[in-house]
Amino acid sequence: MTESLLSVQGLEKHFPVKKGMLQRQVAAVKAVDGISFEVYPGETLGLVGESGCGKTTTGRLITRLVEPTGGKIVFQGHDITHMSQGKIRPLRRDVQMIFQDPYSSLNPRHTVGAIVGAPFRIQGVRTEQGVKKAVQDILALVGLNPEHYNRYPHEFSGGQRQRIGIARTLALKPKLIIADEPVSALDVSIQAQVVNLLEDLQSELDLTYVVIAHDLSVVRHISDRVAVMYLGKIVELADRKSLYESPMHPYTNALLSAVPIPDPKGRSGRERIRLQGDVPSPLNPPPACRFHTRCWKAQEICKTVEPVLTTHAGGHQVACHFPENAPAPAVEATV
Numbered sequence: 001m002t003e004s005l006l007s008v009q010g011l012e013k014h015f016p017v018k019k020g021m022l023q024r025q026v027a028a029v030k031a032v033d034g035i036s037f038e039v040y041p042g043e044t045l046g047l048v049g050e051s052g053c054g055k056t057t058t059g060r061l062i063t064r065l066v067e068p069t070g071g072k073i074v075f076q077g078h079d080i081t082h083m084s085q086g087k088i089r090p091l092r093r094d095v096q097m098i099f100q101d102p103y104s105s106l107n108p109r110h111t112v113g114a115i116v117g118a119p120f121r122i123q124g125v126r127t128e129q130g131v132k133k134a135v136q137d138i139l140a141l142v143g144l145n146p147e148h149y150n151r152y153p154h155e156f157s158g159g160q161r162q163r164i165g166i167a168r169t170l171a172l173k174p175k176l177i178i179a180d181e182p183v184s185a186l187d188v189s190i191q192a193q194v195v196n197l198l199e200d201l202q203s204e205l206d207l208t209y210v211v212i213a214h215d216l217s218v219v220r221h222i223s224d225r226v227a228v229m230y231l232g233k234i235v236e237l238a239d240r241k242s243l244y245e246s247p248m249h250p251y252t253n254a255l256l257s258a259v260p261i262p263d264p265k266g267r268s269g270r271e272r273i274r275l276q277g278d279v280p281s282p283l284n285p286p287p288a289c290r291f292h293t294r295c296w297k298a299q300e301i302c303k304t305v306e307p308v309l310t311t312h313a314g315g316h317q318v319a320c321h322f323p324e325n326a327p328a329p330a331v332e333a334t335v
Contacts, residue, residue, distance in 0.1 A: 002040050002041065004038040004039060004040050005039055005040060005041045005075070005076060005175060005176060005208050006038070006039040006062065006073075006074070006075050006176060006208075006210075007038050007039075007072075007073075007074040007075075008035065008036055008037050008038075008062070008071070008072070008073055008074075009036045009071055009072040009074075010034050010035075010036055010070065010071040010072065011032055011034070011035050011036070011058070011061060011068060011070070011071035011072070011073065012030075012032055012033055012034055012068060012069045012070035012071050013031050013032040013054075013057050013061055013066060013068055013069050014028040014029065014030050014031070014033075014069045015028060015029040015031060016028050017029060017283065027283050027284075028283075029282050029283055030232050030282050030283075030285060031054045031057040031232055031282060032054040032057050032058055032061065032232050033054075033231075033232035033233055033285070034070075034071065034232075034233065035054075035058065035071075035229070035232075035233060035234045036234070036309070037227055037234065037237060039176070039208060039210060040208070041175075041206075041208055042202075042206060042207075042208055043208060043209075043224040043225065044202065044208075044209040044210075044211055044222055044223045044224050044225075045209070045210050045211070045223065045224070045225050045226070045227060046211050046213065046219035046222065046223030046225070046226040046227065046240075047059075047210060047211065047212045047213070047226075047227050047229060048213055048214060048216060048219050048226060048227070048228055048229070048255070049214070049228060049229035049230055049255075050214070050230070050279060051214065052279060052282065053229040053230055053231055053232065053279075054229055054231075054232045054282075055180075055212045055213075055214075055229055056100075056180055056181075056212060058212070058229075059097065059178040059180045059210065059212050060097075061073065062095070062178055062210065063092075063095055063096075063097045063178055064080060064083070064088055064095075065097070067082070068081055068082070075091065075094070075095060075176070076094070076175070078091065089123075090123075092123075093119075093123055093125075093172040093173075093174060094174050094175045094176060095174060095175070095176045095177075095178070096169040096170075096172075096174040096176075096177050096178070097169070097177070097178045097179075097180060098162075098165055098166055098169050098177060098178070098179040098180065098182045099165060099180055100180050100181040100182070100184060100185055101185050102158060102161035102162035102164070102165050102185060102186075103153060103158070103161055105165055106153040106161060106164060106165065107153075108152065108153055108154060109152075110152075110153075111149065111150050111151060111152055112135075112139070112144075112148055112149055112150070112151055112152070112153070112156075112164055113132065113135050113149040113150060115153070115164060115168055116135045116138055116139065116164065116167045116168045116171055117131045117132070117134075117135045117171070118168065118171075119168065119171040119172045120134065120135075120171060120172070123172060125172060132149065134171075135149065135167075135171075136149055138167045138170055138171060139164075139167055141167070141170065141201070142163045142164075142166050142167045142170070142197060142201070143163055143197060144160060144163050144164070144167065157190075158185065158186050158187065158190065159186055159187070159190035159193060159194060162182065162183070162185075162186060162194055163194070163197070166182075166194075166197070166198070166201070170201065170205070173205065174207070175207070175208060176207075176208045176209075176210070177207055177208070177209050177210075178209075178210045178212070179198065179209055179210070179211045179212065180212045181212055181213055181214070182194060182195075182198065182211065182213075183195060183213075183215075183218060184213065184214070184215065191218065195218060195221060195222055198211075198222065199222060209222070211223060216255060216256065216259050217259060220240060220244055223240050224239065224240060225237065225238065225239050225240065226238065226239075226240055226243045226244075228243075228249065228251065228252045228255070230251050230290060230291055231279065231280065231282060231285050231290040231291075232282055232285070232290075233290060233319065234309065234319070235249045235251055235252070235291065235318065235319050235320070236248060236249040236251075236252045236316075236317065236318045236319070236320075237309065237316075237317040237318075238314075238315065238316040238317060238318075239314070239315070239316075242314055242316050243316075244256065246325035247324065247325065248312070248316060248318040248320065248323035248324055248325050248326055249291075249318050249319070249320050249323065249324075250291065250295050250296065250297055250320065250324060251291050251295070253273060253324060254273040254275050257271065257272050257273040258272065258273075273296075275294045276294055277293060277294050279294075280293055286303075287303065287304070287306075288301075288302060288303050288304050288305055288306045288307075289302040289303070289305075289306060289307050289319075289320070289321070297322045297324075299321070299322070301321050302321055302322075305321070307319045307320050307321050312326060
């Protein structure tokens with residue numbers, strides 16, 4: 001069995017809510033509330049769910065841009081959960097992040113050369129032919145003209161800006177890249193180009209991705225395994241094929257039913273599952289199963305006993321008392 005590159009166990013992030021002159025804590029937003037998963041070298045793990053479910057916070061916790069409240073993050077055998085900024089700086093070469101908005105993540109006062117070359121200066125890395133040549137090689141690698149070295153971000157289109165952000169991420173040849181909604185801010189015609197670029201770079205540079213997205217078609221195209229999040233919890237985790245063809249959690253079924261299919265004559269026979277009510281507040285999530293307030297299969301046990309992430313056939317994991325598409329238990333022969 002291949003050893004995991006990244007291991008996350010019981011990860012939590014609770015943002016305190018304070019009130020009054022003395023700023024006493026009165027509650028906490030449970031953005032991420034006890035999630036566990038592994039990421040293996042060379043694979044792509046997709047992280048999907050509605051807005052506010054904790055996907056982006058999870059990405060920022062892994063890269064240690066946010067301090068975890070609880071749980072454990074192990075990268076390449078090193079426990080980085082509460083590692084000091086001084087000790088974690090060398091590890092930042094191996095864990096990088098692609099941000100959602102390609103324009104706000106780039107300093108408008110710096111040239112492309114300064115932006116992409118910044119990691120070399122911060123980490124004190126020297127190259128054989130100088131930083132400028134290294135930056136120009138990276139720009140060519142992501143499909144940009146090396147002659148654009150002295151241009152500013154406002155001179156580029158949205159897709160080109162995201163390529164600049166990807167080039168900056170690749171500067172120090174990281175092992176793990178957290179891509180936070182890498183194409184959601186881009187025009188649809190450009191999204192496929194950027195997704196294909198990420199796939200090409202993965203095979204060429206032997207990269208490992210955690211791709212955070214809400215577009216299930218993008219996740220299906222790029223991911224090897226997919227984790228579905230709801231209100232700070234992972235409710236289903238499986239390889240791409242089994243998750244899309246036979247989803248077990250009712251929430252995953254509802255998400256997949258919302259994916260549009262080009263079927264003008266309505267022959268697909270698929271019905272849209274419309275969830276009732278709003279997403280509960282992470283300030284006061286429902287007890288036990290967090291999805292029971294909107295689930296059409298909910299029973300009394302769902303309101304009192306929290307379902308654990310259980311592994312079914314083929315490594316398909318789901319946290320549900322009444323999973324759909326689950327294989328029937330084997331009937332024992334009686335003598």
